[in-house]
Amino acid sequence: MRRRGPKRNLGLVFYAVLYLAFLYLPVLFLPLFSFNDSAFIAFPLVGFTTKWYGQMLADSAMHTALWNSLKVGAAVALASTALGLLAAKALTRYRLPGGAAVLGFTSLPLFIPDIVLGISLLILLNTVGMQLSLISVMLGHILICAPFAITVLMSRFDGFDKSLEEASLDLGENAWTTFWRVTFPLVLPGIISSLLLTFIVSFDEFLIAYFLAGTEATLPIYIWGQLRFPYKLPVVLALGAVILVVSCVLVVLAEWMRGLGQGGKRMVGA
């Protein structure tokens, strides 16, 4: 049987495979060496072990760092998504004078190098005399996470008919109850997607946290500290492998929720 249509370009297939290998092969070394029974990260592999995972679970400093990162991530996800929700509703639903400029300014932190942002925030907090702590890390992270939340939620708001909210007002609900009976259920996939995305961004963030954390380490700061001790490297790899798996699951989940969001578009209009 002859394949219909233009001939397949083998060069492009080769390129695509090479590209994906370059992207993901290094990442796969993480779980590979985390199960290798040797303190040295080199081929050939010596033997299978789970002892690095055991050491990881026994490390109380790591637990504290993980707990700190989870706290910061959760708070940042909630705060930036709440702020993003308000901004997205305002930018899509009202005739705002200078709305485009506002959107531009809220996205600016994405384009400022994190190291510059970290130093400027450090200077600012010193000037106002605020103690460095997890709170300051949260504030820094909200700054870079809010633009993600706004973008995700705006696409969700754009996806549904404004007259749905008008219909609710017309049927006797006020602005507040309309939000809970119509707007919230319809943007919910976007809200969940935004929560997951902003959580990941905060959880993975190192530079700003490094400048603003003070004495309380987040997980990336703790890992950075561990790299000074070569014999601890396999434990870090084990930790890295766990984070990798969890991150992947969350990102897939976030994208899936966003997909549900796009599905909602079909229900709009006649």
Next chain:
Amino acid sequence: MDDAYIRIENITKRFGAVKAVDRADFGIRRGEFFSLLGPSGCGKTTLLRMIAGFEYPSEGEIYIDGAAVTDLPPNKRPSNMVFQSYAIFPHLNVADNIGYGLRRSGLSKAERNARVEEALAMIRLPDMGNRRADQLSGGQRQRVALARALVNRPKVLLLDEPLGALDKRLREAMQIELRQIQKNVGITFVFVTHDQEEALSMSDRIAVMSNGQVLQIADPRTLYDRPNCREVADFIGTMNFFEGKVIGTGGDITEIDAGIAGRLSAKNVAVELTAPGNDVLVAVRPEKIVLKTAGAAGLVGKISTSAYLGERSHLQILVPGLKDPVSVAAQTTHEHAGADVSLSWPAEAAIVLPRH
């Protein structure tokens, strides 16, 4: 205006420098099927949205049943709306959509369910309450939107081009059904449309709008037979226009010199137009024109096109010296394109309008 149930009092709405609605001032009677008719961008939807409370007028007041509602939000007004997009809530099923507005009514759950059942029966969709909104066809969505509004028993139902998204056959069926429902419930309907046939066939009265202004408010027959200006005459049906100058009036007949179109007579012309020398337009409907073979008295021309439409034929007649061909709707005709004919009409068929 004393019998007005909805009173639109000198309403102007500006969007920046643009006047979307310009000094609209009229009343809508209780239980009336009232249409706002005009081309897109004429301000009809803006006016409807001001009655609903989605837009606030720049000037003027709106009263419903004697109470000023001008500054009230939509949820505090005794009106409900059927949206152009229907705005069916996609996350709720049909019954929950219809019962949406009853939550605040103070009715018990059983009473609310009974009302929803009753509404489903009215729109002839019983047993559809558990259907998801996205499983409905266009016509069904339209009915659910109607039921969702009427179930609250509003004083006024506002409809924003509700039949625009339906295909022709369904639209005509819904026109009849909508009119029937309106008669049964007896609620005042305010209906926005750009479709003049739809407005003529459904409405008790129609307000024709253009460029934010209300040009004429009348029942369909008066709008068709006695338009008050060129725009209304042009927008409702087809109309032939002849420019002329008043010669004089004797009894109820006014004589007009229409240049190449000759000397035309018109009956019962408005007094303010009858001054000799006044510039006027003589308007004649295509079906009022009598077609005769050449040689008879009247306007002489040649048939340029002839379209056979079953019960009648539409003809275009070129009259030498006139810019536009004359449209004629003849009952039956044996004349073909190229034939010479003469056109005439009775004096009462001639409508005299001011020329601006």
